[in-house]
Amino acid sequence: MDFLKLVYGGSTGAVFKGPAVDPVELEKLQNRLEEADKWLRQGIDEGNDGFGWLKLPYQQTEHVFEYGNWLGNFENVVQIGIGGSALGNLMLRNALVHPYYNEIPLQKRKGPAFYVADNVDPHGSKSILDVVDISRTALIVVSKSGSTAETMANFLYFFHQLELAVGASMAPDHVLVITDESRGSLRAFAKDTGCRSLTIPSGVGGRYSVLSAVGLVSAVAMGIDIENLLEGAGEVDEKLNSRKVILDNPAWILSALHYLHYRKGRNIDVLMPYSDRLEDFVEWYAQLCAESLGKQGQGFTPVRALGSIDQHSQVQLYTEGPDDKLFTIIEVKRTDNPISIPGVNQPSLKELSYLYEKEMGQMLSYEAMATAAAIYRSGKPVLWIEVEELSPRTLGGMIFFFEYVVALTGRLLEIDPFDQPGVEQGKRYTYGFMGRKGYAEHRREAEDLFHMLNRKSIEL
């Protein structure tokens, strides 16, 4: 395999206690998947809004490299963004950079320490300033609209700290803005101050933006090989584009199985990689999945898991709880850092001799297999995805693969996988509470609702 192997014998057929997915049902979706794929390809050609991510593997990366390398002049980089303007960066760092990257001395690292300010919790934002010297720090601020409240609040805070440290005239020289080509406050700020800026291509939504400047610039700064990342994404794109028969196409199968199991009442989608390096991949996927598919009263709920840890936390529920989940276990076959579990010359530990001289990575794979077998034995559907190794190229491929799967699933569910109307109501209420002009009525409405909640309360 070049990228991945999808094993799906545990998700079709009549072995389940609950409702099963018949292999015939799968094949019956051929036409609908063909149509969905065509709709996607056509969307790119027509330059429709939301489809832009399909072109990202083939983008020009000159400016990304230029600014990514420029960040190397600083000791620290703080990315200010939320949701799709942070989760992808964290995912790339988690998968491809040392887990204790910021603790490694600067001389030994490939680039500046990297922090993400993605919440308006003053505790979190202030804590970053406890450990970075702001005068040696660059800010990447990311918001497509330039008006995301949480991002802009943090930007105002960090930019002001910069101004205090290096002076108002020098501060913009520490800032890279990533935003819309022409609209919004951040674009205007870049024009006014002359700070560096990059564009989020029109047609690329936040949760599909990791392979744009949003995710790539900080990756370059941390020494991640983004050319291979994009190459992997492009290869997967081409491979998927060349397979127009469902049983030939793992993305079509995965999409169809998610759709069918959901239709049969399994409203929970557990993604459980057996790799520390994919922990944040699951966070990223959870946004992709929830925002793309959770609408019109539909949408399965993504549940983030991590093997083997969640064997000691969630697997009790997975095996003996209700049959309301579709499980996907991801195994990474090869590791760069093998550990042979040493035998210890302690008679008291002889009960553990079965561990001696075994590869820890092999043990992790066995745990994954054991969990898949245990879940399957308990009568629940389980999918298995094998990845040969985790590299920029294979990760780029996986990113594109899952984006494609989710978009296709949205089409099967007959919803628009590229909008997110449901986040607007909360935004309007927040604007109202914050006293933004034009939102007084929203404030009243939110206060009324909150008052209704408060009709009943009890203290301890």
Add this chain to the structure above:
Amino acid sequence: MDFLKLVYGGSTGAVFKGPAVDPVELEKLQNRLEEADKWLRQGIDEGNDGFGWLKLPYQQTEHVFEYGNWLGNFENVVQIGIGGSALGNLMLRNALVHPYYNEIPLQKRKGPAFYVADNVDPHGSKSILDVVDISRTALIVVSKSGSTAETMANFLYFFHQLELAVGASMAPDHVLVITDESRGSLRAFAKDTGCRSLTIPSGVGGRYSVLSAVGLVSAVAMGIDIENLLEGAGEVDEKLNSRKVILDNPAWILSALHYLHYRKGRNIDVLMPYSDRLEDFVEWYAQLCAESLGKQGQGFTPVRALGSIDQHSQVQLYTEGPDDKLFTIIEVKRTDNPISIPGVNQPSLKELSYLYEKEMGQMLSYEAMATAAAIYRSGKPVLWIEVEELSPRTLGGMIFFFEYVVALTGRLLEIDPFDQPGVEQGKRYTYGFMGRKGYAEHRREAEDLFHMLNRKSIEL
């Protein structure tokens, strides 16, 4: 309020589109909750297995302090454990210690750097050794049985590294074992080597063990005031014990609402604190909830969320997805680190003037209120928990509160909230794959099952 306020007007009554919980149904559970509470109190008195956590607030802490302070002799501490032997430690660190604790220079910290080896991913385990000098490192190894495969594999690895660095005779002097009083390999190891050891009290299960030595020793090492932590837990215990009428007892109400909404088809339980410092509290709760309640085909699935971040990731699904969730939002009212969002003298940012001079913590509270209002408006049930401030005392109280709620809910569901039979199957399969004596048949069974999964696969 001393500890918390539960606001539940948004979870009862007839405003929902889906099935509603009538206030009368709540009150009807009075007798069952009384019985459940009695069952708990009796379980303590009789010293029954699983009930030991109820006594932890009143334990002797002499040895915990002794060993916690001893850890202060080291530059680093690595806790080796999994599930309940790690999640509680991470939760306490996240809530009560600086978020970049390990990055703060040793002289400025209150104690050694703290790492957790809780997975058998060689990448993760090896990475810890890249950043710690093992010769200046103490190991805390935690397993009640002394046979948890993942924990023991990591222990063998780290202990061997210690032996290489400081010699076989000195290595045990870097080790603290926390295990059963008399049984198991770790207890035998402690006796043989003379290394330090503490006991997990009999009757305390892993997921209920954070307030035992398991969670407390590393907390002491990081400077957390565990006396206040335990005091808070004890205060909540007494308060709950003095309220035997449902509408008077927030734990009873919370338990009853979880039970009733689950019975009406809401199989997902979203816990969404608006505080960076409670991110790992939710992880800890997810284990408590899943392992305690996921059995006999029952159990709602805990979903971990974090405000305001997940407004830009999950709230689309929460408001416009299916009505299959009960939401609980947690607000922490006071922060130690207030930030006033500065106004910036940039005409280009004038659209953001509504943010100027506002408290960031107030903004976070508004976001929480806006999200609660938006979810409620979308017709879904939402609970609201207010905590005045996050301190060792209030956190101790919250820990005890949620343990009590989950145990009570188990009783309502008529299952045993203190066992976890469903994790054994996977363990046996892993033993089989690893070639442990006596598990050959389990290996064959697991291989057969895995072979069935593999009947269908497709590569990319």
